[in-house]
Amino acid sequence: MDFLRPASWEEALAAKAEHPTAVPIAGGTDIMVEINFDHRRPEYLLDLNRIELLREWEVGEENVRLGASVPYTQIMENLRTELPGLALASHTVASPQIRNRGGVGGNLGTASPAGDAHPALLAAGAEVEVESVRGSRFIPIDEFYTGVKRNALQPDELIKTVHIKKADGPQQYSKVGTRNAMVIAVCAFGLALHPETRTVRTGIGSAAPTPIRAKEAEAFLNAALEEGGFWDNGKIITPSVAKQFADLCSAAANPIDDVRGTAKYRRHAVGIMARRQLGWTWEQYRGSGRTLEGAA
């Protein structure tokens, strides 16, 4: 095994180009477990800890440019207003020790369907900026996850920045697990209202081979909200609409039975989370304050 320690982003890209099998290590909270347990012996480890730009974030007009290695702790503490869904999701990641090391880039690189950040990214809307010595490209989050623990990265590419839409409305996130810390999600759900475009976006975690959006549920709800003039009149959403939305979210899930839960339970829980989050976010939207900050 070789340990590569690039001092700059350019050096990291060059190293990845030269050794496409090199495994990037930032927080190490995934890869070190695999090494400690002898599940993986990469030929090269590519340490990204010395690359400052990966730990920086910037709040722009429309997007937050989030460096791939910004630890979850920083997201929770500094980006609660701009990225309420992701801040809530970050708070459910493992424990303080893990949140101090891990970041969204690792979640994306591993691309586990159970990664906590995914539903929040899908709901908010995001693009992943990846780069290689050949150049950089932006991958829409909807096209990023290509299979179980597979993503759209080429072997010579590294994840640089995640460009996430700043919240223009309330966002929510919940995760089902057996305790409040140190759990892999049984399933998770994220919801974002986008009043500017009068749309709603969703994200489902741990209930399909990849993180997914419930697109039919979104389309149904978008149409129902438009038709009823809800965005303007701010009325309480009709219970039958909320139920139909929840049912469609459940139907979008394609879960499996495993040690953490059954497929049936996961589908049920996704529906419950969808209905509750619609209620919470809509109440927040109706409220006079219309604050964007996530609850909990």
Add this chain to the structure above:
Amino acid sequence: MRVNFTVNGRPQEADDVWEGESLLYVLRERMGLPGSKNACEQGECGSCTVRLDGVPVCSCLVAAGQVEGREVVTVEGLAEFAKDRAEHAGCAAGTCGTSLDAAKKWEAKPGQDSQTGEGVELSPIQQAFIDAGAVQCGFCTPGLLVAADEMLERNPSPTDADIREALSGNLCRCTGYEKILDAVRLAAARQERQGEAV
């Protein structure tokens, strides 16, 4: 691979480090610092918690090569670290926490052994764990001490919810959580009282 970093205020050099080795292994097996415990090796239990540039992390999930040039404080150095903090950056002065620069300047004083921690007064959190009977088998204690000390540095008047959250990554297999909570409350109360006295 050779790794140079600072442990408990002293520059250290580790040679022939395997590239996949964890910081925990280097501390325990190469530097004779067995205070950080090796239990789950997957970041679940927190018994290997150390401060890396001031931030609590699971040392089993940090690759040794990643600590090159950085500052590590283990439970062995906790008493000295806490003492130094109390003297130089006490919360009474309104400046809670230890800056990276301050942490870097810190050195073990002559005559004190930062290896075993012998000859050093206990830190307030260590004393509180003893006084509250928060130590049973003791295996989770070092990790809890490092995590609790950092929380009290950041948040001198924690609520029970704050304490629970700060310690949520540390498992106690004896299930002695009530006494552990008592100990942290005790340390917080003592810290507060001392702050008033100053």
